[in-house]
Amino acid sequence: MAAWVLWLVAAGLFTAGEVVSLDLVLLMFAGGALGGMVVALAGGGVPVQLIAFLAVSAFLIAAVRPVAKAHLENRTPRHLDGVQALVGRTAMVTREVGRSGGRIQVGADEWTARSGFDETFEVGTTVRILQVDGATAVVGESFGEH
Numbered sequence: 001m002a003a004w005v006l007w008l009v010a011a012g013l014f015t016a017g018e019v020v021s022l023d024l025v026l027l028m029f030a031g032g033a034l035g036g037m038v039v040a041l042a043g044g045g046v047p048v049q050l051i052a053f054l055a056v057s058a059f060l061i062a063a064v065r066p067v068a069k070a071h072l073e074n075r076t077p078r079h080l081d082g083v084q085a086l087v088g089r090t091a092m093v094t095r096e097v098g099r100s101g102g103r104i105q106v107g108a109d110e111w112t113a114r115s116g117f118d119e120t121f122e123v124g125t126t127v128r129i130l131q132v133d134g135a136t137a138v139v140g141e142s143f144g145e146h
Contacts, residue, residue: 003046003049004041007053008033008034015027015030028064035052036053083132086111090142091111091113091126093113093123098119100114102115106137111137112137113137114137115138116131119140119141128141
């Protein structure tokens, strides 16, 4: 099998690995493998191909990866996962909420809730989710929201 085909396969494998890792390192190695492929197509020997692979990979990791990573991080909003995404949101009381419990509606979902302080919230009151304790939202007064 021709050396350039092996470099092309390596580039494909590095790219597939990048899809799993999402760290932009294996993608830089894929670029290095393409550099090795170009040298192989030009008739360079295996040592020159390896040097091209290492040089292109090192350049991409040092120069391109930081810029690409910063670009992705600046353009990608931070998402809270799971129930932590509820903290700070407002909800509507559907069953009176006190220290012992109650129910709230957050969007289309209904949650068990309890007051975070010694307060009672009547049905129809807007509350703010202060924290999530297991499957129970701990709520408090929502200032400025009705």
